Every structure is written in structure tokens, then in C-alpha cells.
Amino acid sequence: MSTNFLEIRSLQLRHTGLWIIWSDGHSEEYSYSWLRQNCHCEQCYNSSTGQRRAALADDDLKQQPKSAFIADNKLTVNIHWDIRHLGRYPVEQLSAYKKPPNNYYQYAKQEMLLTIPFQDYIFDDQSRWRLLQGLNQHGIVLLTDVPTQEDTIRQVAARIAPIQRTIYGEVYDVCVEDKPINIAYTDEELPLHMDLIYYESPPGLQLLHCLRFNETVTGGLSTFLDAFKVAEQFQRTDPDAFSTLCRLPGCFQKIHRDREQPVNIIYQRPHIVTNCYQEIIGVNWSPPFEGPVRLKSDDLADYYQAYDKFAGCMANGFNAYGYEFRLKPGDLVIFNNRRFVHGRQKIGNIISKTDRWLQGCYISIDDFVNQFRLAHQQYAEHEPIYHFANQNYFEQ
Template sequence: MASTIFRNNLRIQKSFQFNKLFTSSSAKGQSLVTRNRIPVVEKPVRKNTNSVFNKGSVTSHQTYFYSQHKSQVKNTGISESKIIKDGKLVEIFWNDGKKSNFHSIWLRYNCQCSNCTQPGSGQKKIDNTQIAHDILLESVDIQDDMVYLKWKGEIEHQGQVSLDYLNENSYSEADIIRRHSAVRMTKLAKEIPVVNYTDVINSKEAVYNWLYQINEYGLCLMKDVPTEEKAFISLANKIGPIQETNYGKTFSVKSEPNPVNIAYSTEELTLHMDLVYLESPPGLQLLHCLRFDDEVKGGKSTYLDVFHVVEQFKVSHPESFQILTQIPATFQKCHYERENPFHLVYQKPHITLNDYKEVIGVHWAPPFEGPLLVEEKNVEKYYKAYKDLAQAIHNSDNLLTYLMKPGDLMTFNNHRMLHGRGEIHLNGGIRHFKGCYVCIDEFKCKVQVLSNQVGDGQPPIHVGNQSWL
């Protein structure tokens, strides 16, 4: 199944049109940003059918569907529907030649009638202890853009679901391939995309462009941000609420004696992710340069797209790749000599996969590794595979480096971009950054909402939050 999907993907991806979406400047020069566009929705052409339901029942039944949602697939209307397998399945033949099957049980759980789904919120109200797993359909009736359903044994219940909903949520093999292709990480930043502060505070489109760059490339630099905390907090709030951690709502990265974190020293920081010892590490990190005196030397920021490294690693070291999806590493932060003592230990593999063996999570943070606690037979296997991945990361050609200047704000996806820093020589000067985090799901939500409101409705690509899709 998986191999079919990957083979077919190549064909499907090639058939997408590559259109220019945004042009943005980059940290080193101009770069053109494009994305696989998915066809824009046209007004659906739907079949007129004779129905047992009168016209009044159509307009009086409002079903829930995301009102500002832009569908990624054109609803061409249907040419035929058929109940088969004694009511277990409905075949829908769409006007564009596509075919979808919907199981009776799937339709029952996704019934959009106001008894089953709360119209305003879209939340389900069904009693899932009362629905038989082998429930059978009695009738399917299509009128305009609505599908009316009756199930055997449910005399009172008049089910309904819109054709838009079925079209959008079709789970035919072709639609599953399309859906997975649309959210795959395909781009690699060769340069750091750049946006301007004034643009972002003045238009929703510019906010979308900023977040789009972060979603596509894993990071984006914003220039000319006023060097005061409220400016950077209000930018974070354009994405979502600030995610508070044990380091506070915001944190200062300033070299100091006896730091609670190595980041607050002048030492080199090797490539890592932050707070990997949590169940859900913070998603986006915003790092704002407030001060960087001329006498300070070193301290260049480094970034590496670890998903790209791991995709290559999957091909170059299949065995080690496999091992790192199965044997869990230990991540920890245990530190008692501080105001709020830390004792956090979390076990998980470095790489997580979905049902199609696609990489959906990478966890890499050597400074926060704890003792490996796995079966004896796995210890040497783990360290061999670990070394292979460490080398792949170390040898990657795709390291991005940038020397922050006052007013620069770097925003990067902590689930995707490893980050580090060169050693700092203060020479009596001051280097001061302010940082905060925003939850990755809030970020993903904002990208989707803005895409629907001011973009073309395309979904965000994978953000490394381990969602299977």
C-alpha cells in the first residue's frame, strides 16, 4: 500500500501546476518562492434529482460545514450513487470521473443533521454507545447539494450530509494520496527568507506571507522590529498565545555567570531542539535581538532543517533509520540548583513515522540526552544508528548561518529546525536576545485560517507535531 502511494505521488505531484505565490527577499538576496498549487474551487455543477424530500426541507436543514473553508478539491457534483453490499457501502460517481466509496458506519458517525452535529460549533452530539458497528443503509437520496440518508432500525433519524463534505473528505486511494502530497515538506531553505516588520503589522496578507515562509522553509527573519519587548510580544500574539515554559513567558538570552541553561553562557551551542524532554515541546521560537555590541565577536546563529537530513538518511542508512524509529532515546533536564527545580525525563525515539512510513517527527537534542534505558540487545544497535545520524547532521551541506543584528527577529519551527550558536567573545560588550515560544498547533491553525481568509485555502504542510496527516 505504502509503496503504491509513493509511486503514485510522483505522478500526481508532476501534474500540479507550479505557480508563483509570493516573491520575498532573502537574507542573501532575492529568492522566488513557489508552491504546488491545488486547483482553485469553481462553482460546483450539480445534478438535479427527483427527490422524496420537498424543496422546503433542503433550505430548512442547515448542516454544519466550515463556512469560510476553501475546499482543496473541486466539487463537480455527482452523476450516480449506489448502495451496495446490502447497505454497507455507498458508491458515489462524481461528474469528473472520480469515484468514492463511503461506508454506512462512516456516514453514520459523520452525520451532519442537527441531532448529530451541533450546527454552530460543528461538535458531535452522537451517542457512540448506541450506534451498531454493522449498521446498514436503507436509502440515500441526493437533492441539489445535500445527501439524505436513512439507516435500517433508525426510524426517527433523518441523516444528512452535504456533497461538499463528502467531496472534501473522500477517502478513496486517490484522495488519500492527494491529501498526503499536499502536506508533504518539499522545500529546503538555501537562504533564510526575510520579511519586513512594517508590512507585517499593517496587513493580514503580510502576516500570512510571514507564516507561510516559516511553514514552507522552517524559519523566517523579520527586519526592523523595534527593540522593545512589547513589539515582539505583539508579533507572537499575531500567531497565537505565548506558550509559557519553566523559563517563563519570555526569556532573556544574555551571557551570565552560573547560567541555568547553557544558552545563557558564552559557550558554543551545538545543533539541537529546545525542551525535547516534554510531551509537547514548544513549536515556534521567536528570538529577538535587542543588543549586539560591536566589540562582541562570534555568536553566529546556526540552523539546519533536520527533516531534510532525515529524509536523505532514510535512503542512505535504511537500517539505522529503522532502528531510530524503534528504540527510544532518553531526553532529560534534571536540575535542582535553581529557583524552580527541574526533574523531567522523557523517552521517545528520535524519528516518528505515520501509517505510510512518512517522517512526522524528529527529536534531536544532544545536550538534553539522558542515560539510554533500553533492553541490552538494543544498546549497541542504538549507538551505531545514533552515530550515523549524528554524522549525517554534522556533515549536512544545508547549514544556514546568520549573525543577528539589533532589530532582527528570527522565528523558527523548533520541531523542524535544529538551532545552535557559535562561541561568544564578549570583549566587554553586551549581546542580549529576548525569546518566547508559540505552540505549534496554534501556528498551524493560524496558517490554515489565513490561507482560507486571504490565501487560496491550501493546507499547511507538516509542522513536525507528529500529526499523522
């Protein structure tokens, strides 16, 4: 048993729940239904797989305990539920009983982009942790001095998690193409958007590695905006329009048959998702990849009005929550595609296709969360975890 946990000082069976007074003096009430549901006795819980054995019936959850006592050097509570069932609750398990955190998402844009040199990131585990932490906290990190050889991005991705394959393959080239399969592969301005938001689970991290960016090329600056911060502001300033965009779905699509591997994907979901306490847990924003919405005419009017207001907030929020910079060869930007919208200025003066050449790839949000949480446990167990923007209700 880990010694990081407090000891139990005393117990009290109350009508509403079990009161525990902890060794640091603070006390907490644990509801009986929660305790019944989260029992760690061998009958309820398989300790070798870490899985619950069976679903509970309604009657089980209404059970009141007969008695409770402290065991295992003050590190376990035992509860007599009935004659055949001695419940077991190690403090480690009790520590999972938490009230949802308030304002778990309160942090401002950092003035400077967090930058980490490639060599440190590849060879030093602490630097890798700093990168993962930066991605969780700020949503965007820049690696510098990355070798400008093709496919180096694979080595960078592999140090986080496997690449997520999409309709653009594993690693894709972003150049100005003659026959583009995506607006990103033209010289046009690319408005702020999230990638592949027409997937049921859009990619979490996006990596973009700048291999070449000739000085003669004009424009082409990269833009990034924290869509969660914008949505928070929208919720404060226009709660009605905000709730309209939580309620009515937009339409996200990629329909492109005239392509080596034809694509026909449509996904309809609201632009903003909140949890049971009206905290923002998801933003879906991708104007270049939107299709016709399917709504009744009254709703349609409300939808367009709210959409227009949110689009205005995105544009106005750039000064406070956005970044704009020109990638240099050897720069590799990593950002959370579920939290940030990104775009690019119009590109001028391209003579050959590789005058501006980026390579990109994705990592699934689940793989990132997994690696983040493993590293968090190792390096910073007591530091807060910020929202991953993946529609998880609570992060702590």
C-alpha cells in the first residue's frame, strides 16, 4: 500500500452516508450507494484485473450498512452490508470519491509559446514530460531544431504514441498542389478550423513539421486559436446563442469521390458540448468542412443567428487567445486539434511545389490521454490535470 494516502482517524454511520474523519482533521461524507457500487472485496471486484465483477441491482444500491470499522493499519474501511458480505474500501479507493472540480479550466493564454529543442525531447524523459504537460495545460507546443529530413515527424510522434491513420494516410505532405484533395494543399487562405471533425472521434493531437519555407515565399503564416477560451467567453456574453449551439447540430462533412480513395463522410453534432454543470467539454468548429444542416425552419433561423455570433467571437477572440507565426524549417508544432482551431494565411510567390513544404500527422486523443496520465503519475502526481477537450465530463 502506498504511503501517500492519509490514514483514517474515525468513522460514523449516519443516515445519509458514512462520515470519515481523516488523519489531517478534514472529514467527508461518502454516500452508501457509491460505497456499495465501489466495493473492493473479492466478491465484488477482481483485484488481479482491476475490474468490477458484475452490475449491481437497484436493491443493492439502497442497502444501509449494519456496521463499519477501520482495518489494515488505518488504511482500509470494512463495512458489514449483510451477513454474507463484508465490503472492503482501501483508502486508495476512497480517494476516488470526489466532488466534481469547479473551474477546472481556468488558465490564460501563455504569452510565449512553450518551445522545446528536439534533442532534449528525444533523449530526455523530463523534456518529454514537459511537452506532454504543455499540451495538456496550454494546448500547443513548439519543437525547434528538428532535422529537416522527410519523415522525421514519425520519430517525433513515436515518442508520444502511435500515429493515427486517417483518410489522408499516416504522414501527409502539405504543399501547394496542382490538383489538391484539400483546401490546405492550395495557396488560398485557410480559415480557422479543426481537422476531421466529421469523424466520430476526430484526431486529438496534430503535428506539423516545417521542412522548407523559402524566404521568397510571402504570407503563409500559421494561425492557432484556443476555441475553448472563445466558447467560455461566448457563454458569458451571450448565453442564449450559446445554448442554441449546444442544442442544434451543425453538419460536418467530407464528400470527395474524385480522389484516389473516395470519401463520403457526414457527421452531425452540436458546435458546443457541455457537461451536467454547463461546463464546456467540447467544441466542434470547422467552417470549410461544413455541409447543409438538417433543421426545421424555426430552428434554422436560430441556428444561423447563433452560428454567426459564435463566428464573430472566434474572430474577435484572436488577440486574446490566438497565436500567429511563420514556421521556420526545423520547427514542428504540436497542438490539440480538439481544443484549438488552426488556419493559415494566403501564400504568395510560390514557384516550385516544395517552396513551402510541411509534413503532418495525427495522434488519437485516447492514446495521448493514456500516455499523459501514465507520465503524470510518474512526474507530477499532485499537479492538476486540465481538460483534454475530448468531451470527458470531468478530468480530475
